[in-house]
Amino acid sequence: MSLIATFRKEAEDLVKEQMAAYDPSHDWLHVDRVRRQALKIAKEESNQGKTVDIELVELAALFHDIGDAKFHKEGQPTGREIVMAFMAKYDYPKADIVAKIVENVSFRKELAGIKNEWAESCIELHIVQDADKLDAIGAFGIMRCAAYSGYKNRPLYDPAEKAQLNMTYEQYQAQTKANTGCAISHFHEKLFRLKDMMKTPSAIKMAQKRHDVMVAFVEQIEEEYSMDE
DSSP, X not given: OOGGGGTHHHHHHHHHHHXXXXXXXXXHHHHHHHHHHHHHHHHHHHHTTOOOOHHHHHHHHHHTTTTOTTTOOTTSOOHHHHHHHHHHTTTOTTHHHHHHHHXXXXXXXXXXXXXXXXXXXXXXHHHHHHHHHHTTSHHHHHHHHHHHHHHTTOOSOOTTSOOOTTOOHHHHHHHHHHTOSOHHHHHHHTGGXXXXXXXXXXXXXXXXXXXXXXXXXXXXXXXXXXXXX
16 A cells, blocks of 8 residues: 555645635645646656656645645745645655655746756656646636636636736736736736646646646637627
């Protein structure tokens, strides 16, 4: 029996409790999709001869949204602190690596461009990043974008809102803080970029179809808004 099997339910319960405070775009069902997707990618990468720690992938995927910066409030424990406190109860030997993946999994961290040897070489990090990005695009990505926009009271589509293309980390942070933009501009600013940010061959193959679904959706939105003029 793997070590995670001894506390999987407790880990899931912790994540469900944490995600209950978030909106439907970042709920337990999102986490479970990312976990299942990460395990699928891990299996495919292993079948290609790569060495992947499956247990590490599952735990990091389970905890990947704990302490998410979009929802974190001053005075609350960080994702690392929550993960390390939980793991300490089970004396899990790879707790620090799980926490490190959780700290580095987000689009914001990738946009910041902070590179180091570990982040460049950790296949478990790449797998969880790709699984999370895959759930941000395609049909689920469309629904999640609308859900989060509603949560933040942003318009679904406002033609006066011009998308900021190729935003830097600083610009992305400023826009997030100001809560500007609309759901459709988010596709141009972030979601359309994700296909080319995939790292594993498995995710690269899956991303194109989901990307095409989003492109068709945005084109349809713009056609309907124009009233077929």
